[in-house]
Amino acid sequence: MTKPPAPALMLGSVLSIQFGQALGKQLAGAVGAPGAVALRLGLAAVLLLLLYRPSLPRSRTDLLLVLGFGTAIAGMNLIYPALLFLPLGLASALQLLGPVTLALLTSRRLRDGGCAALAGCGVWLFHAPGGSGVPLAGVLLALAAGASMAAYLVLSGKAGSRSAGGGPLALAVTWAAVLTVPLGIADRGAELLAPRVLVTGIAVAVLSAVLPYSLELAALRRLPTRTVGVLTSLEPASAGLAGVLVLDEHLNVVQWAALACVGAASAGAVVRREKGDSGPRLLAEAGPSRNGRR
Template sequence: MIRTTGSIATVSSREPTPSRADAVPPEILLLAAVSSVQFGSAFADKIFDRAGPGGTAFLRVLFTAVVLLAIARPSLRGRTRREIGTVVAYGLTLAAMNWAFYEALHRLPLGVAVTIEFTGPLAVAIAGSRKVVDVIWVALAGGGVVLLALRGGESGVHLVGVLLALVAASLWALYIVLTKRVGASFGAIEALAIGMAVGSFLVLPAGVVEGGSSLLLPGVLAGCLGVAVMSSLVPYTLELIALRRLTTAVFGLLMSLEPAVAALAGVIVLGQSLTAVLTVAIVMVVVASVGATVTGRARPDRPLDA
């Protein structure tokens, strides 16, 4: 499984990645990956004034695609139309999710944007469940989002930003479904490389319109390259190593900390404040995610790549 964007996506992978990092506890590696993603998002926010969220998203996707294409050297030769169609849909969804999230982040505090977006994978995790307790987690997460929408205005939370974050959440949910399908035909790095390459064309118009000539500035290029490294390449590498030794339950619990880490990154990097309302809403979604993980459908507690 991998997580690839300021957003989580999972895909089966048996690709070994031997590294000295194997000596580090996988829980530490996964927490480092989560922190890298969220602090990368915080630094991306600092580029918006020069390149806009569309320009920043475009360069991030493009740089990630270039690096992964060089590493994976994927080929579509011998693939069926269905397989190609699926990986194209995967890439378009990936790029659209990044773009929507950055547009939301431009209008919302980081912790709030991630908290709302996190309802996407939470919905996928609970979908189809017949357990009564899961209704509680849905209500709790939904209540947190409603609280942000209705009472967050005093902290810079506005309806347009909330709607954009919900769009990102929906795309994240779709991305998870598509990633599972892509994983049946492509290797993890292959799928991500092709997806990022395809997705860069989707975000190109927004990048040009919002970023314009700023996309050529050395400072913007260097900043977006750093964001690509922090938000995609570093977490991908760490997770690919860690997830070979983590169980599904531990993975879900650690991922549940994502909104809280995002809020912390917003405070440290962007100087954003956390009001009581924002804190309560974030805690509600985190608790809902932890609860859904703990009471999830019974599955063998085994490593995620088994």
């Protein structure tokens, strides 16, 4: 049987994440952001544990890495309360600024300074005259999710270097669930067990965690890391598309331009010369970079 092209796998991962996140926004509207995060991470943890059957950490270093990894995953889920204030495309673009900033801070090249300026232009366009204003609370939550995403990238790279396969991810998502599920239960209690809510939660967990991880894992075996990073930069645009199709969120021309700026800055931050570039590649080399996030 012919294998699907690796870029198609990555594109499928990007689309799966954002459409899963669109469903997650609907779920947050029904059971609140803490409830949506509890269902997403709790169900994703169960599915990943069944899929990978990881062994427990064997050393204190491995344990601390899993705990840090999982805490970063929990922090990335601040995107869900942000989505209560922001359209999906804008929230995704703001979150992507975290790893873009990480990649730019670890490089001293002039071109990367231009990428930083382009990303800053995108942020400015969110508030530019003629563009619709956005609530500050939503912006801050999305940026906090982006900072957690940057930490996740660093820690996922370290986890990947110490252990092959999805075991560390499954354990990290389980720890993230331990941190977040009690908050959802305290907020909504038995409402989270309603059959319709559980079905939606499973769909969110599969689309935004389990499926994209599997697609990325297959793609990363066959694609250069810089190609993965460039395809990842399509996330703001795919988030805008998911917002239109699933949530009936329509962005104006200025806001689409803002998404384009952030996506272009992300692509520029991860594209490296094939030879002679000694700068780090954190955004692209961190491995499957959205496995437990959002």
